[in-house]
Amino acid sequence: MSLSITSINGQKVRFGTGLRNDICTELSGLDAQKALVLSTPQQVDMAMELATAIGDRAAGVFTRAAMHTPVDVTNEAVEHAQSVQADSIVSIGGGSTIGLGKAIALRTGLPQIAIPTTYAGSEATPILGQTEGGEKTTLTDAKVLPRVILYDPELVASLPPAMTVNSALNAMAHAAEALYAKDRTEQTTELALDGLRAFADGLPKVIAEPGDLNARQETHRGAWACGTVLGLVGMALHHKLCHVLGGSFNLPHAETHAIVLPHAIAYNAAGVPDVLAPVSQLLGGGEPGQALWDFARKTGAPTALKDLGLTETDLDRATEIALRNPYWNPQPVTAEGLRGLLQNAWAGNAPSA
Numbered sequence: 335m336s337l338s339i340t341s342i343n344g345q346k347v348r349f350g351t352g353l354r355n356d357i358c359t360e361l362s363g364l365d366a367q368k369a370l371v372l373s374t375p376q377q378v379d380m381a382m383e384l385a386t387a388i389g390d391r392a393a394g395v396f397t398r399a400a401m402h403t404p405v406d407v408t409n410e411a412v413e414h415a416q417s418v419q420a421d422s423i424v425s426i427g428g429g430s431t432i433g434l435g436k437a438i439a440l441r442t443g444l445p446q447i448a449i450p451t452t453y454a455g456s457e458a459t460p461i462l463g464q465t466e467g468g469e470k471t472t473l474t475d476a477k478v479l480p481r482v483i484l485y486d487p488e489l490v491a492s493l494p495p496a497m498t499v500n501s502a503l504n505a506m507a508h509a510a511e512a513l514y515a516k517d518r519t520e521q522t523t524e525l526a527l528d529g530l531r532a533f534a535d536g537l538p539k540v541i542a543e544p545g546d547l548n549a550r551q552e553t554h555r556g557a558w559a560c561g562t563v564l565g566l567v568g569m570a571l572h573h574k575l576c577h578v579l580g581g582s583f584n585l586p587h588a589e590t591h592a593i594v595l596p597h598a599i600a601y602n603a604a605g606v607p608d609v610l611a612p613v614s615q616l617l618g619g620g621e622p623g624q625a626l627w628d629f630a631r632k633t634g635a636p637t638a639l640k641d642l643g644l645t646e647t648d649l650d651r652a653t654e655i656a657l658r659n660p661y662w663n664p665q666p667v668t669a670e671g672l673r674g675l676l677q678n679a680w681a682g683n684a685p686s687a
Contacts, residue, residue, distance in 0.1 A: 353486040366422035368393035393418040402465040403433035428452035436478035448480040452501035455561025470581020487550035500588035508564035515567035532556030572598035596627035600685035605665030623685040638682030
C-alpha cells in the first residue's frame with residue numbers, strides 16, 4: 335500500500351514498497367534533468383543501482399559521504415556537483431548521506447530528493463550538523479530541507495538489527511526532547527507521541543521479523559514523525575551532549591544517541607515529570623529514563639559509551655565543552671549533574687534521576 339502526504343513543513347512525503355523505482359516521476363516533478371546521486375562508501379552498490387534506474391538523468395555518483403558531515407568532504411562534493419553540472423541531488427542512505435545532500439544544497443541551492451535507508455529522520459528537518467576542526471555545529475535553514483522523501487520499506491528490510499535499533503532510538507530521541515521543548519505546541523506534542531508510539535509498537539515486531547514490510551513501514555512513519563518534530567521545536571540537553579560526543583570525540587552518531595537518551599531523559603524528568611510521563615506509559619511504566627533504558631536493553635541497543643571508544647579521562651573534557659555555551663533546558667544544567675550523567679552513560683549503568 336502506498337501513501338502520499340504533504341508534511342506540515344511543506345515536503346512531499348511518500349510511503350510504500352518499491353517507491354525507489356519511481357524516482358524519475360519525482361525528478362520530473364522538480365523539472366530535474368541531471369541528478370547527482372549520493373551515498374557512503376558502504377552503499378555504493380545501492381547508489382549505482384539507483385543511478386541506473388535514473389538513466390540519462392543521472393549526472394553522476396558521489397560516494398564519499400561521511401559521519402558528522404565533515405566540511406572538507408562537502409567542499410569536494412560541491413566541486414564535483416558543479417563539474418558535472420548537476421541540477422538536483424538524490425541522497426540514498428542514512429544520516430551521513432542525507433547530511434551531505436543538505437550541505438551541498440546549502441551552498442548551491444539545488445533541490446533534493448531523500449531516500450532513507452535508516453530511521454535517523456534527518457531527511458524531515460531543515461537542520462544541518464557539520465564538523466570542522468574537531469567541533470560539530472548546527473544550523474537551521476529552509477534551503478537544506480529535502481523537497482521530497484521516499485520511504486521504501488524494502489530498503490530497511492535488510493538493515494542489520496544493531497543499526498535498526500540504534501537509528502530507531504536516535505529518532506525517538508527527537509520526539510522525547512520535543513515533549514518538553516520550550517516552544518512546543520499541541521500539534522508538535524501529538525506528532526512526537528505518534529512517533530514514539532510507532533517505534534514502541536513497531537520496533538519489537540521488526541526485531542522479531544526483520545522482513546515484515548508492514549512493521550518496517552510503521553517504523554518508517556515513526557522516523558518521519560520524529561524527524562519532522564525535530565525541525566519544528568528546539569532541542570535541549572540530550573542533543574547538546576550527543577553533538578559534543580560526536581563532533582569532539584568522533585563517536586558514532588546513532589549509537590551515541592541510543593546510549594545517552596535514557597540518561598538525559600532521566601535528568602530532565604526530575605524537572606518536568608508530568609510532561610515526560612507519556613514516555614513511561616508508552617514503554618510499559620516506571621520512570622521515563624528507566625523505561626527508555628529497559629526498552630533499549632530489550633531491543634539490544636548499546637548501553638555504554640566506553641564500548642564506543644570513549645575513555646573515562648574524556649568525561650571531564652566532554653562536560654566542559656557541553657557547558658561552554660549556555661542553552662535552554664527544562665532542568666538546570668550543572669557541572670556536577672552533567673558529569674554524573676556522563677559517568678553513568680560511560681559505564682553502562684542504569685540512569686539515575
